[in-house]
Amino acid sequence: MTYLESIEKSKNYILEHLTEPITAEELASESGYSLYHFCHVFSNVTGYSVGAYIRNLRLTMAAEDLLYGQSVMDVSCKYAFDTQSGFAKAFRRQYGMSPTEYKKWRIMMKPEIKKMDAFTAACYCLAKPEGEFDFISNTAYWLGKDFSSVSLEDYQKLTYDGYSEIGAWLHPDSTTGELCYYFGPIVKNTDYVPEGMSLIHIPEAEYAVFTVPQAKDVNELHANIQKTWKYIYTEWLDNSEWKYDESKFNFERYLGENTYIYMPVCK
Secondary structure, eight states: OOHHHHHHHHHHHHHHTTTSOOOHHHHHHHHTSOHHHHHHHHHHHHSSOHHHHHHHHHHHHHHHHHHTTOOHHHHHHHTTOSOHHHHHHHHHHHHSSOHHHHHHHHHHTOOEEEEEOOEEEEEEEEEOOSSSOOTGGGTTTTTTOOOTTSOHHHHHTTOOTTOOEEEEEEOOOTTTOOOEEEEEEEESOOSOOOTTOEEEEEOOEEEEEEEEOOOSSHHHHHHHHHHHHHHIIIIIHHHSSOEEOTTSOOEEEEETTEEEEEEEEEO
């Protein structure tokens, strides 16, 4: 049996016994390896220590059980956490929120599927940060940035009753592939664009539209937007009948006190 086959067998064993106490020594014995050798191979193949792999899988399954209505107490006992508070701490480390908050969050995260006509926005262009780029950490990139290069009077010339603003990471230059964050209002008239802003055109598309939970301050808003993007990429797309339409653009939309994330999708 190859190393990969052996570790796959161990992973299946873990899944079958996930609600029971499991030790690395037990898994090593099942695989026929010494404890030291098994732990070394397991880590190299999966990228996790045995304990971390089991804990993450238990938390993943626990999250599913919470959504099916099981109580926090029942789930924490089912997956062999010593205490309910210990389960809550581990859950928060993995999901960024308490088990109770997660249940409410997932209920809110059901998107509306709808088409949106093509539109144009007048935007500031913000260069990406130096170094390696992490999309999730740089969502809502406009927050805290300086927009004084355009006067409030000039900016208001772009707006109208019920206007909204968008924020999006785009590659506008097909030659250089430069990545920039564009932020500004959707406009009805493209005849006037203040110096320091430029027009971007978003084509018609079908979107999964996610409502970002409202926040009490800017920091919480930023965190909620990040959590929503993370949920879309790490959970929703993997489990949805829809898939990401890579020929279109995703973006954040800010409408009054409400924030939405538009993810272009196709069957």
